[in-house]
Amino acid sequence: MSSRIAVIGTGYVGLTTGVCLAHLGHTVTCADIDAHKVERLSRGEMPIVEAGLSDVLAEGLASGRLRFVVGAAAAVAECEIAFLCVPTPQGDDGSADLSYIEAAAAEIAGVLPKGAIVVNKSTVPVGSTKVVERVLQRPDAHVVSNPEFLREGSALNDFLHPDRVVVGADDRAAAERVAALYASLGARTIVTDPASAETIKYAANAFLATKLSFVNAIAAICEGVGADINDVVDGIGSDKRIGSAFLQPGPGWGGSCFPKDSRALVKIAEDAGYEFDLLSGVITVNAQQFDRVARKVADAAGGSLAGKTIAVWGLTFKANTDDLRDSPSLEVVQRLLASGARVVAHDPTVPTHRFGVPEGVDLVGSALDACRNADALCVLTEWDAFRSVVAADAAAAMRGRGVVDARNLLDRGAWTAAGFAYQGIGR
Numbered sequence: 001m002s003s004r005i006a007v008i009g010t011g012y013v014g015l016t017t018g019v020c021l022a023h024l025g026h027t028v029t030c031a032d033i034d035a036h037k038v039e040r041l042s043r044g045e046m047p048i049v050e051a052g053l054s055d056v057l058a059e060g061l062a063s064g065r066l067r068f069v070v071g072a073a074a075a076v077a078e079c080e081i082a083f084l085c086v087p088t089p090q091g092d093d094g095s096a097d098l099s100y101i102e103a104a105a106a107e108i109a110g111v112l113p114k115g116a117i118v119v120n121k122s123t124v125p126v127g128s129t130k131v132v133e134r135v136l137q138r139p140d141a142h143v144v145s146n147p148e149f150l151r152e153g154s155a156l157n158d159f160l161h162p163d164r165v166v167v168g169a170d171d172r173a174a175a176e177r178v179a180a181l182y183a184s185l186g187a188r189t190i191v192t193d194p195a196s197a198e199t200i201k202y203a204a205n206a207f208l209a210t211k212l213s214f215v216n217a218i219a220a221i222c223e224g225v226g227a228d229i230n231d232v233v234d235g236i237g238s239d240k241r242i243g244s245a246f247l248q249p250g251p252g253w254g255g256s257c258f259p260k261d262s263r264a265l266v267k268i269a270e271d272a273g274y275e276f277d278l279l280s281g282v283i284t285v286n287a288q289q290f291d292r293v294a295r296k297v298a299d300a301a302g303g304s305l306a307g308k309t310i311a312v313w314g315l316t317f318k319a320n321t322d323d324l325r326d327s328p329s330l331e332v333v334q335r336l337l338a339s340g341a342r343v344v345a346h347d348p349t350v351p352t353h354r355f356g357v358p359e360g361v362d363l364v365g366s367a368l369d370a371c372r373n374a375d376a377l378c379v380l381t382e383w384d385a386f387r388s389v390v391a392a393d394a395a396a397a398m399r400g401r402g403v404v405d406a407r408n409l410l411d412r413g414a415w416t417a418a419g420f421a422y423q424g425i426g427r
């Protein structure tokens with residue numbers, strides 16, 4: 001059954017939600033406060049890098065079931081269900097800042113049709129459905145939690161083929177109406193109370209961050225004892241109880257969600273009377289990983305970074321996105337700059353003069369351009385294109401012969417054969 005839907009916020013989550021719900025046959029009005037973004041989306045221009053999404057955007061616009069407007073109030077006037085997909089950044093004390101959620105709820109409170117359902121799709125701490133209810137002051141409207149689990153880079157696929165759909169509500173009928181939106185996806189649906197739905201989202205992100213910090217810690221041990229992390233991961237990951245997903249060592253984890261969500265969960269735990277030392281340790285291990293990678297680059301450049309030119313491949317927090325928010329690459333780059341290095345970087349989705357790149361980084365148009373006269377090379381994002389750079393070409397461009405492959409992406413044999421001193425992670 002088709003529903004009339006409003007989506008507030010057209011970022012990675014809201015845009016994916018809006019175009020996909022239109023794709024599933026619903027009538028969707030998406031709102032943002034950014035008028036320029038709304039204008040571009042209305043013309044079918046995709047403001048983010050996300051595979052396949054522009055086709056579904058075009059399909060939605062052509063069908064007449066998808067439109068974009070400025071301002072939340074303009075979107076909800078005729079809706080049955082309104083999704084809040086606005087940011088929940090980290091607050092000063094580590095907790096999630098709910099001011100965007102509260103502002104959006106306040107904007108729609110007076111215009112929301114009678115009996116409409118408001119859905120928290122943003123990642124929000126336990127108790128946030130109550131926060132929205134309090135702001136709305138609309139006893140006729142139900143507030144439902146429906147956390148989003150998509151991964152940037154595969155958002156479309158993840159939305160249309162979810163491992164599960166989680167819906168949390170005090171009102172069973174409201175939960176079922178939200179769950180019904182996804183019925184055609186055939187996914188397992190977990191209907192629960194709001195606190196459990198909200199906890200599921202934080203626990204999932206914290207667990208994934210834990211896996212990553214764990215494998216980076218094991219990689220450090222591998223380096224100390226002469227083991228190879230690739231074989232170790234193969235060995236532990238083939239145990240079905242463990243699984244191999246999220247066991248790739250790297251420069252540390254980041255992105256727009258894990259850092260803020262893990263800190264928020266530490267705070268949620270603290271407020272609930274539990275010291276979440278395990279997760280605090282996971283966060284500490286991650287910061288140590290940024291330091292470890294920066295130290296490897298110093299080693300690769302001959303022991304000190306002062307006055308050295310470092311080629312950096314990859315700035316986004318992962319491949320197949322243009323998102324730089326809380327990118328581990330930038331954490332490492334900042335450490336290199338602070339130690340006196342000159343950083344020349346290339347990323348396939350980061351154009352020169354892009355907002356969010358630390359001052360002092362020279363952005364260039366190709367991986368080989370970044371290597372010109374570099375004392376060392378550091379691979380920080382796992383872009384596939386970097387695999388195919390010929391090691392001898394990089395050697396010809398560079399002054400030094402040190403390479404730090406923080407994603408274990410390159411062919412170690414080929415780079416060693418080309419004269420490089422290769423350092424990976426955990427091998």
Ligand SMILES: NC(=O)c1ccc[n+]([C@@H]2O[C@H](COP(=O)([O-])OP(=O)(O)OC[C@H]3O[C@@H](n4cnc5c(N)ncnc54)[C@H](O)[C@@H]3O)[C@@H](O)[C@H]2O)c1
Pocket residue numbers: 008009010011012013014031032033034037071072085086087088100103104107121122123124148149150151152256257
């Ligand atoms: N990015 C992800 O991979 C991901 C995955 C799962 C969950 N989440 C969660 O989803 C939420 C949104 O994340 P995102 O990455 O899509 O954020 P984003 O920053 O990419 O997008 C948020 C959008 O909301 C708009 N906005 C802010 N206030 C508004 C208002 N009052 N009315 C209309 N629009 C408004 C902004 O202009 C922006 O376009 C966060 O809570 C995040 O933690 C994100």
